[in-house]
Amino acid sequence: MLKTGQQHISSLQDGRQVYLDGGLAGDVTVNPAYRNAVQSVAKIYDFQSAPENVELMTYEIPGKGGERANRIWQLPKSHAELVERRKALEAWTELHGGFLGRAPDHVASCIAGMYMGREVFEDYDPKRAKALSDYYEYARDNELYLTYVIINPQADRSKAAHEQADPFLSAGVVDQDAEGLTIRGAKMLATGGILANEVFVTCIQPLREGEEPYAVSFAIPMNARGLKILSRKSYEAAATSTFDNPLASRFDENDAVLYFDDVKVPWDRVFINQDIAMTAKQFHATPAHVYQNYQAQIRLMVKMRFLMGIAKKTAETNGVIGFPQVRETLGQLAAQNAMVDALVHAMEVKGTQRGEYFIPDRHTLYAAQVLTQQMYNGIIGTLRDLAGGGLIMLPSSIADFANPEMRALIGKTQQSPTTSSEGRVKFFKLAWDAVGSEFASRHTQYEMFYAGATFVTKGHSFRTFDWDRCTGLVDRMLDSYDLDDELAQLATAAE
Numbered sequence: 001m002l003k004t005g006q007q008h009i010s011s012l013q014d015g016r017q018v019y020l021d022g023g024l025a026g027d028v029t030v031n032p033a034y035r036n037a038v039q040s041v042a043k044i045y046d047f048q049s050a051p052e053n054v055e056l057m058t059y060e061i062p063g064k065g066g067e068r069a070n071r072i073w074q075l076p077k078s079h080a081e082l083v084e085r086r087k088a089l090e091a092w093t094e095l096h097g098g099f100l101g102r103a104p105d106h107v108a109s110c111i112a113g114m115y116m117g118r119e120v121f122e123d124y125d126p127k128r129a130k131a132l133s134d135y136y137e138y139a140r141d142n143e144l145y146l147t148y149v150i151i152n153p154q155a156d157r158s159k160a161a162h163e164q165a166d167p168f169l170s171a172g173v174v175d176q177d178a179e180g181l182t183i184r185g186a187k188m189l190a191t192g193g194i195l196a197n198e199v200f201v202t203c204i205q206p207l208r209e210g211e212e213p214y215a216v217s218f219a220i221p222m223n224a225r226g227l228k229i230l231s232r233k234s235y236e237a238a239a240t241s242t243f244d245n246p247l248a249s250r251f252d253e254n255d256a257v258l259y260f261d262d263v264k265v266p267w268d269r270v271f272i273n274q275d276i277a278m279t280a281k282q283f284h285a286t287p288a289h290v291y292q293n294y295q296a297q298i299r300l301m302v303k304m305r306f307l308m309g310i311a312k313k314t315a316e317t318n319g320v321i322g323f324p325q326v327r328e329t330l331g332q333l334a335a336q337n338a339m340v341d342a343l344v345h346a347m348e349v350k351g352t353q354r355g356e357y358f359i360p361d362r363h364t365l366y367a368a369q370v371l372t373q374q375m376y377n378g379i380i381g382t383l384r385d386l387a388g389g390g391l392i393m394l395p396s397s398i399a400d401f402a403n404p405e406m407r408a409l410i411g412k413t414q415q416s417p418t419t420s421s422e423g424r425v426k427f428f429k430l431a432w433d434a435v436g437s438e439f440a441s442r443h444t445q446y447e448m449f450y451a452g453a454t455f456v457t458k459g460h461s462f463r464t465f466d467w468d469r470c471t472g473l474v475d476r477m478l479d480s481y482d483l484d485d486e487l488a489q490l491a492t493a494a495e
Contacts, residue, residue: 002049002058002068003143005042011197012038014223018194018256020231028194033234036242036250041145041195044095044103057088061140072108073140075116076358082348089298098303099251101446102192106299107146107200110292111136114271116357117286121271124278132271135219139198148200149187149258152214162210171201171260172213173274180266181216181273190256191446193229196222199258204283204452207276215279217272218265226261235439243398246430248439255442287359293451294347294360297368300447301344304337307379310431314386317427319417326386333382336375343368366460369451376447383435391432394425 009029018025020033028034048057048070058068071088074081089105096103114121115136121129139146152161152170161170168174171185187201202217220227236252239245272278283289311333315321343364350361384391395414400406401422414421434440451457 002054002070003045004049005039005044005046008045008145009038009042012195014221016194016223016229017227018229018231020234025231033231033237034194034252034254036236037195037252037254040096040100040250041103044092045143047092047095053091056091059084067141069140070104070108070143072105073112073136075112077356078358079348079351082351082358082360086298086344086348089295090302093299093302096251097247097306098299099247099443100192100253101296101299101443101450102147102253103299104145104196105295106292107148108139109295110148110288111139111146111200113288113291114282114286116291116354116359117288119355120281120285121278124272124275124281127267128271128273131268134268135271139219144197145192145195146198146200146219147190147193147196148202149190149193150200150202150204151188152203152205153186153188153257160208160211161214170214171258173216174213174262176273180264181218181270183216183218183260183263183265186257186259188255188257190229190258191450192253193222193256193258194231194254198222201258202272202282203279207279209276212274212276215272215274215276216270217279217282218270220263220265220269224263226263228259228261230257230259232256235437235442238438241398243426244429245433245437245439247433248437252439287354287357290360290362290365293365293369294344296450297340297344297347297365297372300372301340304340304379307383307434308333308337310434311383311386313427314383314390314431316418317416317424318387318390329382329386333379336379340368340372343371363461363464363466366457366464369457370454370461373448373451373454373457377444380435380440380444383431387428387431387435390428391436394428394432 012029013027016028018028018034020031025031025033029038047053054068057071059071059074061067061069071085074085076082076085092103092105093100111132114132118129118133121132138144149171155169161167161172168185171183171187173181174184175182183201190196190199193199198219198221200217200219203214207215222229232255234252234254235245235248236250236254239249239252242249272282311330312321315326315330320326347360347364347368350364351358352361353359393413395401395406395410400410410425411421414424416424419427432440
């Protein structure tokens, strides 16, 4: 039976230790800081379990007697299957406009990618490989919503993790025994963690000799004993109403630092134990890094469409859609949107077989990351330019409409050739929440850095590009003429 929204809500009532505003948050499904975001996630599970969406959103698990699972766990064996999976991810993402950056499809893609490259784990340690394979199947069959924490606290960035004043500032192995590992220290950034069932813990940053205790890979429930979830400020809690904050009030997935206060991780949940080389290989020697970031580009593709809708409706609402300079601006935005869309499709068309699985093209993915990191800030700036003062010339809150005198004044001062005064205010409240609010600012930061700093994504692009094909063209051109031959020809001509 496919997971429903109510089942997911119930799964979050597990006693997890979430800290907010100086104390424990309690039941996150009813806390005003998180309850609407929980409901938004519940709706995507209701969507996938609705009978009319089963074919779109799920696939038949091979060898499981007709049992079905969400396509986020699907392991495509052809271009056609990869496209089927992408269509499911698109449909899910449209429910939140791309504003849940770490919805359930992201880390599921990471674990599925590791499973597709499980021979790398077999070569490392058959027991750890079995733990990974078993976990993939467990997470798939139980429809777990996973988040991950894969970077260390920033602290003194001039020093390695083991050189910090506290060697267990970053989460690492403090002990191991017949039962498993004991983990102490912090990891970031558990985006969506408060909404998730479990967390995948590892390190994507390069590690050096001496940092073996931090070179681990494992998964645990969000209510594991000793796991402390340190929530950032809740934008949902500060949202006065859905009308005033239509995105922040419903799609604040939150971010958190996780502190492992001597958390016990059983061996059947440990995929890598204190091995620096393997910690890097789990992402880059398997399809994991490509598969998880391919999902992120699908999400961004949908989010771009949403922002294009904001752009066009801004021009229409302000009555400037016919201005040549505005149409030029919208044309530029449309071209940028088409580029993101084309790159996602190109990843699929240029994909290749890896054993039995079909994997999106690695370099096209990294090219997309480089370009979209640079582009997102500019798009937000362009949307601000289009809107002008309309983004801030708004009533203070929905309560203004409850006052008859103020409502009449709103009718006089908030006018548009395409909608009512209420419609204009409603739209620009949404536009502000998408491009200018504190919630929007966090999203700009997220889009700039979720894939790593720009030098990281550019490094991936450099390493995966087919330079030989390009330099080969230059070499063939150089080989097509010769200095001595040219001199001989000049001498002959002179005679």
